Amino acid sequence: MGYRVVYSVVVPIFNEELVILESYKRLKEVMDKTNEEYELVFVNDGSRDSTKKKTELICEKDDRVKLVNFSRNFGHQAAITAGMDVAVGDAIVVIDADLQDPPEVILQMIEKWKQGYEVVYGKRAKREGETFFKKITSSMYYRILKSMTNVDVPVDVGDFRLIDRKVCDALASLPEKSRYVRGLVSWVGFKQTYVEFVRHERFAGETKYPLKKMVKLALDGITSLSYKPLAFSSYMGVIFSIIGVIAAISIIIRNVVLKAHVLSLGLLLSLIVIMFGMLFVTNGIMGQYIARIFEESKERPVYIIDNIVNYKEQDMQRKKVN
Structure with a gap:
């Protein structure tokens, strides 16, 4: 050539x-x-x-x-x-x-x-x-x-x-x-x-x-x-915090006013599973970015x-x- x-x-x-x-x-x-x-x-x-x-x-x-x-x-x-x-x-x-x-x-x-x-x-x-x-x-x-x-x-x-x-x-x-x-x-x-x-x-x-x-x-x-997946983690944290506060207030009111025990063991376990699920999801998202930073920091070809x-x-x- x-x-x-x-x-x-x-x-x-x-x-x-x-x-x-x-x-x-x-x-x-x-x-x-x-x-x-x-x-x-x-x-x-x-x-x-x-x-x-x-x-x-x-x-x-x-x-x-x-x-x-x-x-x-x-x-x-x-x-x-x-x-x-x-x-x-x-x-x-x-x-x-x-x-x-x-x-x-x-x-x-x-x-x-x-x-x-x-x-x-x-x-x-x-x-x-x-x-x-x-x-x-x-x-x-x-x-x-x-x-x-x-x-x-x-x-x-x-x-x-x-x-x-x-x-x-x-x-x-x-x-x-x-x-x-x-x-x-x-x-x-x-x-x-x-x-x-x-x-x-x-x-x-x-x-x-x-x-x-x-x-x-x-x-x-x-x-x-x-970087929006990282923002998604923050949004989900805020949303679940608000839901948790609202749920807690509504349960307290019902227990005090109606003298009814709304919070059951099954409901409590379900909420815990949901929270842990979201925690692992957000950690997984952050882990992807941390892994990428780790790969870049090694400066291999x-x-x-x-x-x-x-x-x-x-x-x-x-x-x-x-």
């Missing part, structure tokens, strides 16, 4: 041996249509199958393909971050390897970028092959997140997007370690728009985002962009790279020029 790289396509991969060849083929077909210089940056997030070996074979045949190998599994958001750090293009596209997000949509994103937009994200008009539970919880989450933060976080949007070089540099300057990339892209601002597309079923293999990882990602998103295939010294020089 002796010319200036215009487009960098970042592809996080983890145990994607069944889709990696088709993913490369589709991406190459799309990017060849631009008639401009590009690179494909695959980030191997500690795959335990033959993903690494198959991608290395691709690198041998195509020097426009780079492979970033992590020392272990650091997670999807870390892989995206590493890919953007390594990318040298004027525009950086992030897309998963599973082909649920159609590579052909990249051409529409490029058109928007050339019109002057600095962030072009893919908005899911329809989601095929996903369970009702995942669709409804995802929809609810993004709307809740949007209502809890002052940042304009788009709904029905994942990490599939194109960002301008200056947006990429702005993201690289952010010091936080627990990365919620899609939220950070919204936070940095710049001129943003979207293109709609239909999200397909996985080409092959299994999802790399089971419920546990989805919950963690959701919590990262909320704690990185909003977001990821550790074992090696990079097809990454040369001139690539670093080209990035400095960009």
